[in-house]
Amino acid sequence: MASDPDKVNLWAYADVYFAADVAATNPATVATVFNGSWGHVGLLDGDEGFTHSRDVDSADFFAWGGALTKTSRRNFKHTAKFTALEDNATTKALLWPGSTTGSIVTPRPVAGKIAFETRDESGKIHRLISAYKALVEVDGDIKDTESDITKYGFMATIFPTTAGVLFVEQEAPSVVSIALSPLTLALAVAGIKVTVATATLSDASTVDVSALANWTSATPAKATVAPGGYVTGVSAGTAAISCTYAGVTSTAPCVATVS
Numbered sequence: 001m002a003s004d005p006d007k008v009n010l011w012a013y014a015d016v017y018f019a020a021d022v023a024a025t026n027p028a029t030v031a032t033v034f035n036g037s038w039g040h041v042g043l044l045d046g047d048e049g050f051t052h053s054r055d056v057d058s059a060d061f062f063a064w065g066g067a068l069t070k071t072s073r074r075n076f077k078h079t080a081k082f083t084a085l086e087d088n089a090t091t092k093a094l095l096w097p098g099s100t101t102g103s104i105v106t107p108r109p110v111a112g113k114i115a116f117e118t119r120d121e122s123g124k125i126h127r128l129i130s131a132y133k134a135l136v137e138v139d140g141d142i143k144d145t146e147s148d149i150t151k152y153g154f155m156a157t158i159f160p161t162t163a164g165v166l167f168v169e170q171e172a173p174s175v176v177s178i179a180l181s182p183l184t185l186a187l188a189v190a191g192i193k194v195t196v197a198t199a200t201l202s203d204a205s206t207v208d209v210s211a212l213a214n215w216t217s218a219t220p221a222k223a224t225v226a227p228g229g230y231v232t233g234v235s236a237g238t239a240a241i242s243c244t245y246a247g248v249t250s251t252a253p254c255v256a257t258v259s
Contacts, residue, residue, distance in 0.1 A: 009126075011118040014050065016041040016082055018090060020112040022133040030125045030170040034115065039093065042086030045151055050116055051081040077157065078166055080116065081139055084152040091152055094136050109135050114156050124246065127170040132161045173201035175246040178209065180229075185241075185256040187223065187233035195229045195254040197243045213243035223256040233258035 017038040024037040034040075055077040061070040084091045092099075097110045114134040117127045139155035160166050177200045185193045199209045215225040223239035225231050231241055233256070240253035 009118075009124075010120060011126075012121050013119045014044055014046070015117045016044065016084070017115040017117070018094065018112055018134075018136060019114075020093065020110050022111055022113055024113050026113075026115075026129050026168060027127075027170070030127055030172050038113075038115070039090030040088075041082075041084045041090050041094075042088050043084070045083035045085055048081075048083040048151075048153075050118075053079045053081070055079070078160075080114075080156045080158060082116075082154055082156075084154065085149060087150070087152075094154055095138060095142070095152060107138075109137050111135050111159075114158075124174065125170075125172045128167040129170065130156075130158050131165040131168050133159045135159070173203040173205065175199045175209075175248045176202055178213070178243065178245060178248055178250040180241070180243070180250050180252065180254045183252060183254050185231055185254060187231065187256055187258045189233045189235060189258060191233045191258075193231055193256075195231060195241060197229060197245065197250060199245060199248070209245045210243075213245040215241065215243045217241055217256075218253070223258055231256050 057075040115129040139153040210229045219239035222237035
């Protein structure tokens with residue numbers, strides 16, 4: 001099996017959303033924003049990131065002679081840690097659940113739903129939304145100092161559904177290939193024509209990425225290309241026009257002939 005560097009993830013941005021209602025509606029797709037039932041935790045500590053941990057009690061059973069015969073596993077528990085940097089309404093509700101403005105009470109965490117979203121530079125998005133409920137508590141101490149910003153560490157305990165489902169996973173389909181149309185352009189000097197970049201995605205759908213792609217001309221002295229796929233004739237000759245989007249380069253160039 002060939003290696004695929006596009007399967008390696010380096011997340012540039014991340015967000016956490018929390019809804020204090022286990023019946024809160026999930027976004028329909030990864031392209032849908034979270035509705036008003038969800039609160040945004042705000043800026044996160046990127047160095048801390050998201051830490052997902054799995055705890056399970058296991059026991060091994062051996063026969064005479066030391067041969068392993070059975071292993072039992074039970075009491076599975078999944079937790080996820082993150083560190084918030086903003087002192088906003090959502091973080092306050094997680095820090096001091098049940099408190100009101102001007103009155104802080106002994107915290108009793110409220111069950112709700114939590115969502116973790118990560119994004120890379122190309123626009124790839126991945127979401128994990130708790131399928132049933134989550135209980136969020138403060139993880140460690142909250143320290144105010146004069147030499148560092150205040151950080152709020154949280155740990156979410158994820159409760160599975162009766163079917164054992166922990167998360168609903170949403171992600172944007174990846175780009176499989178990009179085709180240009182038309183593949184040939186006849187231009188006069190200073191004339192302008194356009195070639196369209198259509199991406200085929202991993203779910204077999206297609207999308208026009210002309211405005212999002214990075215365009216290049218192999219011979220800019222003959223023809224140049226601007227964002228959106230607009231090709232301009234410069235001098236007599238030919239130039240191969242191509243584009244790249246989400247790490248994928250168009251399969252065949254558009255050949256611009258200037259006369």
